[in-house]
Amino acid sequence: MSKPSIGFVGLGAMGFGMATHLVKQGYPVHGFDVFPASIERFKAAGGIPAYSLRESAEGKNYYIVMVASSPQAQAVLFAEDGIVQHLPQNAVLMLCSTVSSMYAQSVVAELQNRGRGDILFVDSPVSGGALRAANGTLSIMAGASDEALNAARDILQEMSDESKLYLVPGGVGAGSNMKMVHQVLAAIHILGASEAMGFAAQLGLDAPVMAQKIQASDAWTWMHENRFPRMVEEDWNSGASAVTIILKDAGIITTTARQQRFPTPLCSTAEQIYLSALLHGWGPKDDSAMVRQYYARPLSEASVSPAADAEAATELVLDLMRGVNLVAAAEAVAFARHLKVDLSMFHTLVSQAAGGSKIFIEQGLEMIEGRIGDKAPAGSESVDQVAAKLETVVQKARDLHCPLHLGNAALNVLFMTQRHGSGAQSSTSVIRVYGQ
Amino acid sequence: MSKPSIGFVGLGAMGFGMATHLVKQGYPVHGFDVFPASIERFKAAGGIPAYSLRESAEGKNYYIVMVASSPQAQAVLFAEDGIVQHLPQNAVLMLCSTVSSMYAQSVVAELQNRGRGDILFVDSPVSGGALRAANGTLSIMAGASDEALNAARDILQEMSDESKLYLVPGGVGAGSNMKMVHQVLAAIHILGASEAMGFAAQLGLDAPVMAQKIQASDAWTWMHENRFPRMVEEDWNSGASAVTIILKDAGIITTTARQQRFPTPLCSTAEQIYLSALLHGWGPKDDSAMVRQYYARPLSEASVSPAADAEAATELVLDLMRGVNLVAAAEAVAFARHLKVDLSMFHTLVSQAAGGSKIFIEQGLEMIEGRIGDKAPAGSESVDQVAAKLETVVQKARDLHCPLHLGNAALNVLFMTQRHGSGAQSSTSVIRVYGQ
Numbered sequence: 001m002s003k004p005s006i007g008f009v010g011l012g013a014m015g016f017g018m019a020t021h022l023v024k025q026g027y028p029v030h031g032f033d034v035f036p037a038s039i040e041r042f043k044a045a046g047g048i049p050a051y052s053l054r055e056s057a058e059g060k061n062y063y064i065v066m067v068a069s070s071p072q073a074q075a076v077l078f079a080e081d082g083i084v085q086h087l088p089q090n091a092v093l094m095l096c097s098t099v100s101s102m103y104a105q106s107v108v109a110e111l112q113n114r115g116r117g118d119i120l121f122v123d124s125p126v127s128g129g130a131l132r133a134a135n136g137t138l139s140i141m142a143g144a145s146d147e148a149l150n151a152a153r154d155i156l157q158e159m160s161d162e163s164k165l166y167l168v169p170g171g172v173g174a175g176s177n178m179k180m181v182h183q184v185l186a187a188i189h190i191l192g193a194s195e196a197m198g199f200a201a202q203l204g205l206d207a208p209v210m211a212q213k214i215q216a217s218d219a220w221t222w223m224h225e226n227r228f229p230r231m232v233e234e235d236w237n238s239g240a241s242a243v244t245i246i247l248k249d250a251g252i253i254t255t256t257a258r259q260q261r262f263p264t265p266l267c268s269t270a271e272q273i274y275l276s277a278l279l280h281g282w283g284p285k286d287d288s289a290m291v292r293q294y295y296a297r298p299l300s301e302a303s304v305s306p307a308a309d310a311e312a313a314t315e316l317v318l319d320l321m322r323g324v325n326l327v328a329a330a331e332a333v334a335f336a337r338h339l340k341v342d343l344s345m346f347h348t349l350v351s352q353a354a355g356g357s358k359i360f361i362e363q364g365l366e367m368i369e370g371r372i373g374d375k376a377p378a379g380s381e382s383v384d385q386v387a388a389k390l391e392t393v394v395q396k397a398r399d400l401h402c403p404l405h406l407g408n409a410a411l412n413v414l415f416m417t418q419r420h421g422s423g424a425q426s427s428t429s430v431i432r433v434y435g436q
Numbered sequence: 437m438s439k440p441s442i443g444f445v446g447l448g449a450m451g452f453g454m455a456t457h458l459v460k461q462g463y464p465v466h467g468f469d470v471f472p473a474s475i476e477r478f479k480a481a482g483g484i485p486a487y488s489l490r491e492s493a494e495g496k497n498y499y500i501v502m503v504a505s506s507p508q509a510q511a512v513l514f515a516e517d518g519i520v521q522h523l524p525q526n527a528v529l530m531l532c533s534t535v536s537s538m539y540a541q542s543v544v545a546e547l548q549n550r551g552r553g554d555i556l557f558v559d560s561p562v563s564g565g566a567l568r569a570a571n572g573t574l575s576i577m578a579g580a581s582d583e584a585l586n587a588a589r590d591i592l593q594e595m596s597d598e599s600k601l602y603l604v605p606g607g608v609g610a611g612s613n614m615k616m617v618h619q620v621l622a623a624i625h626i627l628g629a630s631e632a633m634g635f636a637a638q639l640g641l642d643a644p645v646m647a648q649k650i651q652a653s654d655a656w657t658w659m660h661e662n663r664f665p666r667m668v669e670e671d672w673n674s675g676a677s678a679v680t681i682i683l684k685d686a687g688i689i690t691t692t693a694r695q696q697r698f699p700t701p702l703c704s705t706a707e708q709i710y711l712s713a714l715l716h717g718w719g720p721k722d723d724s725a726m727v728r729q730y731y732a733r734p735l736s737e738a739s740v741s742p743a744a745d746a747e748a749a750t751e752l753v754l755d756l757m758r759g760v761n762l763v764a765a766a767e768a769v770a771f772a773r774h775l776k777v778d779l780s781m782f783h784t785l786v787s788q789a790a791g792g793s794k795i796f797i798e799q800g801l802e803m804i805e806g807r808i809g810d811k812a813p814a815g816s817e818s819v820d821q822v823a824a825k826l827e828t829v830v831q832k833a834r835d836l837h838c839p840l841h842l843g844n845a846a847l848n849v850l851f852m853t854q855r856h857g858s859g860a861q862s863s864t865s866v867i868r869v870y871g872q
Contacts, residue, residue, distance in 0.1 A: 251834055254830075254834070254844075255831065255834065257851075258827045258830065258831060258847070261823065261827075261851050261854055261855075261859075262851060262855070263848045263849075263851035263852045263855060264848065265701065265845070265848040265852075268844045268845070268847075268848055269705075269844075269845075271844075272839050272840070272841050272844055273712075275834075275837060275838070275839040276709075276712070276729060276839045276841075278837055279729070279730070279731075279732055279837070279838075279839060280716075280732070293712060293715070294715070295715075296715055296716070387697065391694045391697075394690075394694065395691065395694060398687055398690070398691065398711075401711060401714055401715070402711070402715075403708050403711040403712045403715060404708070405708050405712075408690075408704045408705075408707075408708055409701070409704070409705075411694070411704075412699045412700065412701040412704055413699075415693075415697050415698060415699035416699045416701075416852065416869065416870075416871070418697055418871075419697075419698070419699060419870060419871025420856075420871060423697075433852065434852075434855060435852070435855025435856060
C-alpha cells in the first residue's frame with residue numbers, strides 16, 4: 001500500500017529531522033520553509049521541495065506544521081495563499097509546534113469561522129530534541145477530537161517512539177497543556193544544568209568527573225546529561241536548541257500561569273535569567289551556554305582542587321540539584337494538577353522525556369499520588385532536611401560570589417513551606433506551599 | 437570646653453565624610469586608612485594623619501571604625517598592633533560599619549576573651565550616603581550597654597541628624613539588626629530603581645519625565661530619587677555607592693535569613709542579580725549602573741514614544757514600583773518582626789532614611805500595626821487588585837523581552853498569597869504569606 005502525501009512547513013532543527021524521517025519511512029513529503037536554503041537541504045535529503053505554502057498544501061490529506069511559534073503558525077495557516085486556504089476537504093492538520101493551549105483552541109475557532117470546520121485539527125506538540133526527531137523517536141502529546149486523533153495516529157506514530165505517542169484526553173488544547181507542564185521541568189532543568197556546572201567550576205571541580213557523578217546519582221536530569229557535552233565543548237552554534245527556544249516555552253508557561261494566577265517561582269526565575277542572557281546577546285546560542293551566567297570562563301579552565309575537598313564539594317553540587325529538582329517537581333505537579341492535566345500520563349511521559357529527573361520519577365510520583373504524609377517516613381527526607389542541605393549550598397555559593405538563581409529561589413520556597421508548618425513533613429510536602 | 441580626641445579608621449566614601457565633619461565640629465580626629473593617599477587627603481581637609489593603627493588608637497578615649505566589612509573590622513580591631521591593643525582603659529569603641537548582629541556580638545566576646553572587657557563597645561551602623569556623612573546628618577542605629585550608649589551619644593549625635601540618632605533597645609547586635617532590616621528595603625529599592633527605569637526605556641518613555649512622575653507619586657522611593665541622576669548621567673565611577681557595597685549588605689541579610697530559615701524571595705532575587713553583575717565586571721561601578729541589566733544602551737537613547745501611549749506606559753512603570761514596594765515592605769516588616777526588632781522605631785527610621793518608600797510609610801505602618809483586615813476596606817486595594825495590575829506589567833515586559841526580576845518575584849509572592857486564601861483581603865495581607 002503506497003503511503004499518503006504529507007505537506008510540511010518548518011524545516012528547522014526539529015522539523016528537518018521529522019520531515020526527513022518521514023521521507024525515509026516512504027512518505028512523499030512536500031516540504032516548505034521561509035529559508036530557501038532549508039528547502040534545498042530537504043531536497044538533497046530526498047524530500048520533495050515545495051516553493052510556496054500553496055504548493056506544500058494543495059491536495060495533501062495530511063499536513064504537519066512545525067514552525068517555531070504561534071505567531072508563525074498563525075501566519076502560515078491563515079495568511080492569504082496560506083495552508084488552510086489550500087488544504088483539501090477533511091484534511092488532517094497536525095500542529096506540532098509548541099504553543100499555548102489557548103492558541104491551539106483559537107485555531108479550531110478560526111477554522112470554523114472560515115468555513116473550514118471540515119479540517120481535522122490535531123494539537124500535537126513534540127519533545128525530544130533534533131536527534132530523536134531524525135530517528136522518529138520523539139515524545140508526542142496529541143489532543144484532538146476522536147475522529148482527528150484516529151486519522152492522525154499513524155503518522156504521529158511514525159514520528160514518535162513506540163511507547164511515546166500520548167493521546168491526551170481533553171481534546172484540542174490538552175496536548176499543548178501536557179507539553180507545557182512538561183516544559184516547566186525542561187525550563188528549570190536546562191538552567192539547572194548550567195547552574196550546577198557553573199557552581200562546580202567555582203568550587204574548582206573537574207567538569208567531566210562532576211558530570212559523571214551527577215549522571216550516576218539521584219541528582220540526574222535528562223537535560224543535564226543531554227546538555228553537558230555541548231556545554232563543556234562550548235559547542236554553542238550547532239542550532240540544536242537555542243536560548244530563544246526555551247525562552248519562548250518559558251513564556252508560554254508563565255503567561256498561562258499569570259492567567260491562572262498560579263505561582264511558578266522557579267520557572268519564572270529561569271525565564272528571567274534567559275531574558276537577561278538575551279539582553280546581552282546570548283539568545284541565538286545553544287542553551288548550554290547559560291553556564292556562562294555562572295562562570296565567566298570555559299569550564300575546562302576551572303582549576304581542579306585536591307581530592308579531599310573535592311568529595312565535599314561534589315556533594316554540594318549534588319545537593320543543589322536535588323533541592324532544585326525537588327521544588328521543580330512540586331511546581332510542575334502542582335501546576336499540572338491545577339490545570340486538570342492527566343497526572344498519571346504526565347508522570348509516564350516526563351519520566352521518559354526531556355523533562356525527566358530521578359527526583360521527579362520518584363518524589364514526583366509521591367506528590368501525584370498524594371503520598372506526602374504528615375511526617376517524613378523513615379528513610380525519606382523531611383522538608384527541614386532538604387532545606388538544611390540547600391542552605392549550606394547557597395551559603396557556599398555566596399562565599400564564592402557565584403550566582404545561584406535557582407538554588408536561592410528553591411530555598412525560599414522551602415522556607416515558605418517551613419513557615420507554613422510543613423517543615424517536619426516529608427520533602428514532597430513542599431508541594432503544599434503551591435496551594436490546594 | 438575642648439573636644440576629645442577621636443581615633444578613626446576607614447577613610448573611604450562614607451568614612452572620609454564622617455571624619456572630616458567631626459574635624460569641622462572641632463574634634464581632633466586622628467585618621468588612618470590602608471591607602472596612604474586617603475590619609476593625605478584627610479590631612480589636606482584638616483584632619484590629623486595617623487600612619488598606623490597604633491598611632492590612631494593610642495591615648496584615644498573615643499574610636500570610630502568605618503571600614504567596609506566585618507573581615508576588615510576584625511583585622512583592624514584584633515590584629516597584632518591593632519586598635520584594641522592600643523586603646524586606653526574604658527575607651528569608647530564605635531563600630532559604624534555595616535556588619536551582621538552576630539559579628540557585632542562576637543566583638544564583645546572577643547574583647548572579654550582578651551581581657552579588654554573595660555572597652556565600651558557600641559554597635560552603631562549608619563545610613564544615608566556620602567553626602568549626609570559629610571553633613572553630619574546620617575541616620576545612626578546604636579545598640580550597646582546603657583553605659584556605652586551614654587558615653588558614645590554625643591559623638592554619634594554629631595554625625596547624625598538631630599532626629600536620626602536611634603538608640604535601639606536590646607544591646608550590642610540590636611543596632612546591626614535594625615540596619616539590616618532597613619537594608620532589606622535598600623537592597624530591593626536600589627535594584628527596583630534600575631528595573632523601573634530600564635522597563636521605562638524599553639517602553640520608549642523619556643527618562644527624566646518618568647523619574648519626575650515616580651517622585652511625585654505613591655511609587656516614590658528614596659533610592660530612586662537618589663540614584664536617578666547618576667543613572668541617567670551614567671556617573672558610575674563616582675565612588676558614591678558601588679554594587680559591591682549593596683551586595684555585601686544583601687549578603688548579611690540573606691545569610692542571617694538562612695540562619696533563621698526565613699524566606700526573603702525579593703531580597704534574594706536582588707542579591708542574585710547583583711552577583712550576576714559582579715560576575716560580568718560591574719562590581720566596582722555605582723549601583724545605579726544596574727539599569728544596564730535591563731536596558732542595554734544609555735537611558736538617554738530610549739526613543740520617546742507619542743504622548744497617547746506614554747500615559748498608559750507610565751502607569752505600567754508606576755504599577756511595577758507599587759507592586760514591588762508593597763512586597764518589599766511586607767518582606768522587611770515580616771523579617772523585622774521575626775527578629776523582634778522594635779517595629780515602631782523601625783518605621784520611624786525607614787520613613788526618614790534611604791530605605792524609605794511611600795508604600796512603606798503608609799502600608800508598612802498598617803502591616804506593623806496589624807491593620808491587615810479580613811476584607812480590603814473601601815478605598816484601599818486588595819491583594820487581587822495589586823496582583824492584577826502587576827500581571828499586566830509583567831506581561832508587557834515579557835512582550836518587550838525586558839527582564840523584570842523583582843516584578844516577577846513580587847508577583848509570585850502575591851500569587852502565593854492568593855493561593856493561601858488572602859486574595860480578597862487588603863493588599864497589606866501579603867505579609868501573611870511570610871508566616872506567623
